[in-house]
Amino acid sequence: MTFLKRMLEQSRLPLTVGQFWWYSFCYWSIFAVITFGQLMMLWLLKEGVVMRPHEMFIWLLDGLFWWSTSPLVLWASIKVPIAFKVRETSSIIRPLLIHLVIITLCNIFINTLHYFITNPLMYSAVGKSVPLESYLFSFFIAYTASVGQYLLLVVGFNKVSYIYQYQELKQQHFETELHNEQLRGQLANAQLQSLKMQLNPHFLFNSLHSVISLMIKNDIRKATLMITTLSDLLRAVLANQSADFIPLQEELKLTRQYLDIQQIRFQDRLQVEYHIDPASELYPVPQLILQPIVENSITHGISDMTTNALIRITSTVSAAGMQVNIYDNGIGAAQRKPSNGLGLGLKNTSLRLQQAYGDQARLQFDQPPGGGTSVTLFFDGRPMAGGDGGRVTADG
Incomplete structure (x- = not known):
């Protein structure tokens, strides 16, 4: 909680910790609803294929995981801001590569967690598990979407933070003058x-x-x-x-x-x-x-x-x-x-x-x-x- 407060102070965002978690929940919920809608259309097109309870449980865990990574995204956006500078193409390539590494590690972590922890627990509870091929398929299919959602959040944090920092500096400049x-x-x-x-x-x-x-x-x-x-x-x-x-x-x-x-x-x-x-x-x-x-x-x-x-x-x-x-x-x-x-x-x-x-x-x-x-x-x-x-x- 102290870490998150410190991050919010550094970003100059006028948010409390509770507001931060609420806005993060709304952000990830939008993509969760979109993903669920896509899966529903896929199941309707494939007759006889429906989401089983244990699969819905895994899908819910994925949403909670990405919601919990919001402080990490805030920290990354502050430490490695994405800012394009004229005549300096390298200024945006390096931050993008760093953020791609972060989002890749997050995807590997969530799928590894499912395979070694969630999967055995689910097998003990319902006698069913998800094969390794399904996790690999999910990793590559969901990777592009997760990268887009992550980068959108990072860029959004940067822009909003810059706006508030600019307004604060402008106010300080006005008061100083x-x-x-x-x-x-x-x-x-x-x-x-x-x-x-x-x-x-x-x-x-x-x-x-x-x-x-x-x-x-x-x-x-x-x-x-x-x-x-x-x-x-x-x-x-x-x-x-x-x-x-x-x-x-x-x-x-x-x-x-x-x-x-x-x-x-x-x-x-x-x-x-x-x-x-x-x-x-x-x-x-x-x-x-x-x-x-x-x-x-x-x-x-x-x-x-x-x-x-x-x-x-x-x-x-x-x-x-x-x-x-x-x-x-x-x-x-x-x-x-x-x-x-x-x-x-x-x-x-x-x-x-x-x-x-x-x-x-x-x-x-x-x-x-x-x-x-x-x-x-x-x-x-x-x-x-x-x-x-x-x-x-x-x-x-």
């Missing part, structure tokens, strides 16, 4: 969170530096107003801290709050313009993706301007995707002073775009002929699954 995809998503989220955690302190420190500058100048009113505005901005950022992506309209609110802080500092020197396509407002973007670009425009573009400083934010939507452009009329990228903050903020932005969108988003610098600097974010598609694009919040 799903698990790997989940791990990739978790890794992407962790990387996005790490980038965001780098960005928030960077932005906060720069804002606090502006507050300190105002306090040094003894401009308490502006410093107080800036701290209040900064508090509102941080509250909005924290409200969305669990979301990697927010609608563009919410991102623009954060950007406006940041620029409000800067306008307190620059007063009438800074003008901010917005040209936002309504179709772009619900487009999901990484949180605080615009802030480092705007900060870069202020810190390295217009900070030294004494009047008419301009920052313009424009968004457009087309069949190719969405574009967000941040333009400033400052001194231009070629003349900007190098800064660690510049490297951190914009490198962080580029990394976040790559992490969230892959090749479907990019950041581009331009210097318009009239001067200033233009930074454009191109979004060719929605965020990738690994970037958790579905987690979008509309809370302000």
Whole structure:
């Protein structure tokens, strides 16, 4: 019983031991009924020839014997599978020869058992026996049928076993891919969170530096107003801290709050313009993706301007995707002073775009002929699954 359970586990067949014996009984019974029908037709054609009780007993023993060999057939089909491989004719000849040896030995065994054990017992019981010639005749006549039945069962076991093994491997592959995809998503989220955690302190420190500058100048009113505005901005950022992506309209609110802080500092020197396509407002973007670009425009573009400083934010939507452009009329990228903050903020932005969108988003610098600097974010598609694009919040 343990042997049969082990064989069933190796074959991947979803059968219990009881089910295996039942299906085997049905399989061999089909051929037994066919054989009995053939014998009946033979007896009807030969007048006066009928099956005697002891012959029916032998026929019944034959059926039980082949039924009992089902575990052997299962074992043989696992150990020596019949599988034809293209351009390898020998791949099927060797297994066939091995199975022919097995079925031949089984036929020799059953006939030898009948002749040396069943026959003497039957002679003692009814005084009649079957001559050796009849066993030899039965061996050669039944051999072809037994070979066909045996090979059909072996091939059937192989095919059904392969189907279940393939389905199991396919399911395992699917589960593995799903698990790997989940791990990739978790890794992407962790990387996005790490980038965001780098960005928030960077932005906060720069804002606090502006507050300190105002306090040094003894401009308490502006410093107080800036701290209040900064508090509102941080509250909005924290409200969305669990979301990697927010609608563009919410991102623009954060950007406006940041620029409000800067306008307190620059007063009438800074003008901010917005040209936002309504179709772009619900487009999901990484949180605080615009802030480092705007900060870069202020810190390295217009900070030294004494009047008419301009920052313009424009968004457009087309069949190719969405574009967000941040333009400033400052001194231009070629003349900007190098800064660690510049490297951190914009490198962080580029990394976040790559992490969230892959090749479907990019950041581009331009210097318009009239001067200033233009930074454009191109979004060719929605965020990738690994970037958790579905987690979008509309809370302000």
